[in-house]
């Protein structure tokens with residue numbers, strides 16, 4: 001649920017969408033079978049972390065959900081299937097356009113949707129504020145640190161108020177401290193905006209800290225080896241990382257990963 | 264973006280000192296060995312000839328410069344447009360790209376007479392010769408630039424529903440700008456070469472008697488000093504055009520492209 005009053009928001013969030021995958025297969029032309037029959041149901045507005053060994057098919061799954069790739073069999077449905085819901089995607093690398101200042105990078109999705117310039121700039125400024133980048137609106141990506149670029153990329157995803165937010169190891173390349181701060185920001189934004197979040201990560205601790213539910217994939221082709229609802233409080237802060245409950249969840253995810261690796 | 268003064272000074276001073284050294288050795292050797300002036304005049308004689316025939320050199324430079332500029336601009340416009348057309352369709356590229364390579368391999372000296380037949384002797388034939396010689400690097404580099412778009416950004420444009428035209432204008436062409444500038448740099452030198460060759464064959468009219476004609480006439484009169492002066496003037500023209508392209512490129516790219524930063 002969105003919190004009653006937040007200064008960062010000028011319009012109510014329209015909530016998350018449900019994502020359903022049934023019997024999804026994806027086999028590449030090279031013969032590599034990335035996903036061989038996968039069922040997954042993500043509740044509207046849930047925050048789900050996706051863990052799995054490298055090369056098991058996590059990015060492939062995200063691309064299928066985003067509609068950037070087609071499944072060879074099975075179906076992927078996002079939302080009620082009548083209107084195409086707004087989906088945002090944050091890649092592992094920021095992928096900003098180096099010739100545009102931050103403001104115009106963040107405004108891109110609105111620009112492509114035909115939103116007039118004054119309105120999209122206002123919304124882009126708001127999204128930059130959400131990720132603490134308000135001061136860097138007029139700077140170019142080449143003039144930013146890696147963490148700032150990643151935040152700009154996150155702002156670009158948030159600017160359309162997505163009902164589904166897909167993140168593919170977004171903070172993997174950042175230092176520990178920056179990552180923790182961005183984790184906190186992301187979590188706060190999720191509570192604020194209420195979209196469905198699917199978060200791919202290698203980091204067990206990050207998955208446990210962020211998500212309500214964690215899905216662990218086996219080696220390729222990806223199968224689900226564990227699907228846990230994390231038994232952790234809604235309010236999360238640094239002290240949670242030292243909590244025994246947190247350690248228990250981490251351990252469970254770790255064991256699932258090991259099982260999936262061996263499978 | 265402040266430039267450290269010493270390195271900038273060095274960048275100007277070092278080549279000047281090298282030039283002075285080369286000229287001194289050249290002057291000294293031609294005098295000491297008593298090389299006949301029609302074989303290799305000393306720099307002082309070249310300078311004297313340049314002063315004596317300053318009028319002919321200036322009008323030659325004007326003619327050659329004009330034809331080279333026209334040919335270069337034709338290359339820039341048609342080359343970039345052709346590349347965009349080829350880049351917009353795999354089929355078009357497959358069908359026509361091999362023939363653009365033909366432009367690079369065509370012996371311009373051999374087809375220059377053809378240009379005279381088609382366009383008549385004069386500025387038009389000369390400018391077309393400059394165009395033929397300089398267009399290929401523009402096409403090849405622009406095409407390479409259009410092809411090297413960040414695939415993550417391509418996905419992003421797709422995800423946010425960008426059409427072909429928006430993708431071309433907002434993504435592919437801006438991505439290609441650094442490559443286009445590289446192509447234009449190469450083309451600037453080639454345009455002057457193409458002009459001189461064109462003048463050899465088609466430059467015998469009032470509006471096209473440029474430095475190429477001056478080279479021919481001083482050769483016939485064994486005025487090697489003037490020949491040198493004409494060749495050097497032509498080289499200086501190429502340098503000027505190159506410098507202008509560099510300047511425009513630096514202005515376009517200074518804020519965001521690594522090639523223009525930390526210089």
Ligand SMILES: Nc1ncnc2c1ncn2[C@@H]1O[C@H](COP(=O)(O)OP(=O)(O)OP(=O)(O)O)[C@@H](O)[C@H]1O
Nearest residue numbers: 028030032034053054055056057058059060061220
């Ligand atoms: N376009 C493609 N063509 C052929 N094979 C592909 C393609 N994309 C992915 N693959 C293969 O599919 C498998 C799964 O790839 P995917 O990128 O989904 O893995 P991942 O789980 O995201 O790995 P990582 O954690 O390292 O990012 C890999 O073996 C990969 O080589």
Ligand SMILES: [Mg+2]
Nearest residue numbers: 058059060168
């Ligand atoms: Mg991946």
